[in-house]
Amino acid sequence: MSAxxxxxxxxxxxPSPTGFLHLGTARTALYSWAFARHHGGEFVLRIEDTDVARSTQDSVDQILAAMHWLGLDYDDGPIYQLQRLDRYRExxxxxxxAGTAYxxxxxxxELNAMKAAQEARGEKRRYDGTWRPEPGKVLPPVPTGVTPVIRFKNPLDGDVQWDDLVKGSINISNREIDDLIIVRADGIPTYNFAVVVDDWDMQISHVFRGDEHVNNTPWQINIFxxxxxxxPQFGHLPIILGDDGLKLSKRRGAVSVTAYADNGYLPEAMLNYLSRLGxxxxxxxxxxxxxxxxxFDGSHLSKSPAQWDPAKLDWVNAQYIKQADDGRLAAWLVxxxxxxxxxxxxxxxxxMVRLYKDRCATQLQLAEWVRLHFVRPEISDADRAQHLTDAVRPAVQALAQRLDALQDWDAPSISAVFKACLAEFGLKMPQLAIPVRVLACGRSQTPSVDxxxxLFDKKVLVERLQAY
Structure with a gap:
C-alpha cells in the first residue's frame, strides 16, 4: 500500500537517547522536516527510549536542544516510547x-549454542524455529522458570519488495530473515516492533533514515x-564519511550538533551544509x-556516501557570518x-563585529578578535624579536603620548596622529603600524590600524603602547 x-x-x-544527536541524524531530521513542509504535511519527533540501560535524560535534553538550535520545529512530540508500553502490549x-506472533x-x-553449531556447519546463524507453531507440529514442553520472549512469525516463503525513495527497487527473500524477537523477556518491545506500531499509530507516510536500516525494513514491512x-514509503540515505573515509557515528568520529553551536557555527549555515550532504x-x-x-520534493537524493568536509563547512559558515545581523552576533559574543x-x-x-566579521569562519574566531580589546594579549617571542625593535621605540612612545592627548577618539583623528608621527620620525606606515598592532593586539596583521x-578604550590602548 503506498502513501x-x-x-x-x-x-x-x-533518535535514540543513548548519546548526542549526531550529524547523520541531524541530516535525516532536516530531510524529513523539509519534505513534510514542502508537501504541507506534518513532522513528528519521537524519542526511542526502549534501551533502558543506555538511555539518559541528558541525551534527551541534548537532542531537544539540537533540534531547537537547528530550527527544526515539529508538529507532534516529543513522544516517548516508554510511555506507550500499554499500547505495545495491546x-x-x-x-x-491472530497467530502472527508466538x-x-x-x-x-541455548540460542548462542544453536548459532554456534550452525556456524560450525557453515550455515547462516539464525533462530531455528523450535517454538514456532505450525499445523500438526508438537511443541516442546514449556520449561519451568523460563520467561519467554515473543517472536514475530515471519513468512517462510516469498519476497519483500519496496520502491525505495533513494535506492530504487529493493527485493529481499523471506528465507534470508528469521523470526524476530519483538518483545524481550522483560516485557520491553524491540526496535523493529515498536517502530512499526509507532509509525502506524502516528500515520507516518514517509520514512527517511540511514542506510544501516535497510536490513531492518523487510521485518518491518512484514509486521506492517x-x-x-x-x-509508509521508505527512503534510505547513504552514510556520511569522515575525513578518514570511514563512517561517522556516535561511537566513531562524529561530533554532536550542539558542539557546533558551542563552537560558533550558525544554525542556518549548518542546515545549508547538511542539506548538500546527499x-x-x-x-x-x-x-x-x-x-x-x-x-525539497524527495528527488535528487544521492545514492552515494557523502564526505564530511570541515573546510567546506567553515566556508559556508563564513558566508553566513558576513550576512548576519551585527546585533545578533554581538549578542552571542556578550x-x-x-x-x-x-x-x-x-x-x-x-x-567590533562590523569590523572583524569578514575575517571569521566561526563566531569563536570573532570572539578571539573581540577579546583582544579587553584582555591583554600574549606577544610571541618571534613577533617581539621581529617587530619590537629599539629603532622604532621612540616613535611608538611619541604616538602613545599624542593618542593620550586626543580629544576626539575616532579613526580619522587616530589616522591624523599616525601621519604626524610618521612624518616626524621619517617612517613608512608598516614600520610603525605593525609594532603598534603587536603591542595592542598581540598580532602583526589586523584590519586598518586606525x-x-x-575600538579600544583609550586608557587601555595607551597603557599597552607605553609598556613597550
Missing part, C-alpha cells in the same frame, strides 16, 4: 491471538502487513531553509565573553 493510503504527508525523526496480544522459551544460552497497517538543487551552494523547503567573566555590552561590541585602535 496514497494516508490523508497527508507525515514524516518523523526518531498490539502483541492481538498478534498472539512465545519462545529458548534461553539466551501482519497488522493490516498501511505501509541532496542538491542544480549548482546552488548557498540557500535558505525556506528555499530548501520549496525545492554571552560567550560573559562565560569568561567579561562584562561587555552589545552596543560596545556591534562596531579603525582597530578606535
Amino acid at each position: 496514497s493510503a494516508f490523508n497527508k504527508v507525515r514524516t518523523r525523526i526518531a 498490539v502483541v496480544d492481538g498478534m498472539l491471538a 512465545r519462545c522459551y529458548t534461553t539466551p544460552d 502487513r501482519a497488522l493490516g497497517a498501511p505501509l 541532496w542538491s538543487h542544480g549548482d546552488d551552494e548557498l540557500f535558505t531553509a525556506e528555499q530548501m523547503v520549496a525545492w 554571552e560567550r565573553l560573559g562565560q569568561e567573566g567579561l562584562d561587555v555590552s552589545t552596543e560596545r561590541l556591534v562596531p 579603525a582597530v585602535l578606535a
Whole structure:
C-alpha cells in the first residue's frame, strides 16, 4: 500500500537517547522536516527510549536542544516510547491471538549454542524455529522458570519488495530473515516492533533514515502487513564519511550538533551544509531553509556516501557570518565573553563585529578578535624579536603620548596622529603600524590600524603602547 493510503504527508525523526544527536541524524531530521513542509504535511519527533540501560535524560535534553538550535520545529512530540508500553502490549496480544506472533522459551544460552553449531556447519546463524507453531507440529514442553520472549512469525516463503525513495527497487527473500524477537523477556518491545506500531499509530507516510536500516525494513514491512497497517514509503540515505573515509557515528568520529553551536557555527549555515550532504538543487551552494523547503520534493537524493568536509563547512559558515545581523552576533559574543567573566555590552561590541566579521569562519574566531580589546594579549617571542625593535621605540612612545592627548577618539583623528608621527620620525606606515598592532593586539596583521585602535578604550590602548 503506498502513501496514497494516508490523508497527508507525515514524516518523523526518531533518535535514540543513548548519546548526542549526531550529524547523520541531524541530516535525516532536516530531510524529513523539509519534505513534510514542502508537501504541507506534518513532522513528528519521537524519542526511542526502549534501551533502558543506555538511555539518559541528558541525551534527551541534548537532542531537544539540537533540534531547537537547528530550527527544526515539529508538529507532534516529543513522544516517548516508554510511555506507550500499554499500547505495545495491546498490539502483541492481538498478534498472539491472530497467530502472527508466538512465545519462545529458548534461553539466551541455548540460542548462542544453536548459532554456534550452525556456524560450525557453515550455515547462516539464525533462530531455528523450535517454538514456532505450525499445523500438526508438537511443541516442546514449556520449561519451568523460563520467561519467554515473543517472536514475530515471519513468512517462510516469498519476497519483500519496496520502491525505495533513494535506492530504487529493493527485493529481499523471506528465507534470508528469521523470526524476530519483538518483545524481550522483560516485557520491553524491540526496535523493529515498536517502530512499526509507532509509525502506524502516528500515520507516518514517509520514512527517511540511514542506510544501516535497510536490513531492518523487510521485518518491518512484514509486521506492517501482519497488522493490516498501511505501509509508509521508505527512503534510505547513504552514510556520511569522515575525513578518514570511514563512517561517522556516535561511537566513531562524529561530533554532536550542539558542539557546533558551542563552537560558533550558525544554525542556518549548518542546515545549508547538511542539506548538500546527499541532496542538491542544480549548482546552488548557498540557500535558505525556506528555499530548501520549496525545492525539497524527495528527488535528487544521492545514492552515494557523502564526505564530511570541515573546510567546506567553515566556508559556508563564513558566508553566513558576513550576512548576519551585527546585533545578533554581538549578542552571542556578550554571552560567550560573559562565560569568561567579561562584562561587555552589545552596543560596545556591534562596531567590533562590523569590523572583524569578514575575517571569521566561526563566531569563536570573532570572539578571539573581540577579546583582544579587553584582555591583554600574549606577544610571541618571534613577533617581539621581529617587530619590537629599539629603532622604532621612540616613535611608538611619541604616538602613545599624542593618542593620550586626543580629544576626539575616532579613526580619522587616530589616522591624523599616525601621519604626524610618521612624518616626524621619517617612517613608512608598516614600520610603525605593525609594532603598534603587536603591542595592542598581540598580532602583526589586523584590519586598518586606525579603525582597530578606535575600538579600544583609550586608557587601555595607551597603557599597552607605553609598556613597550
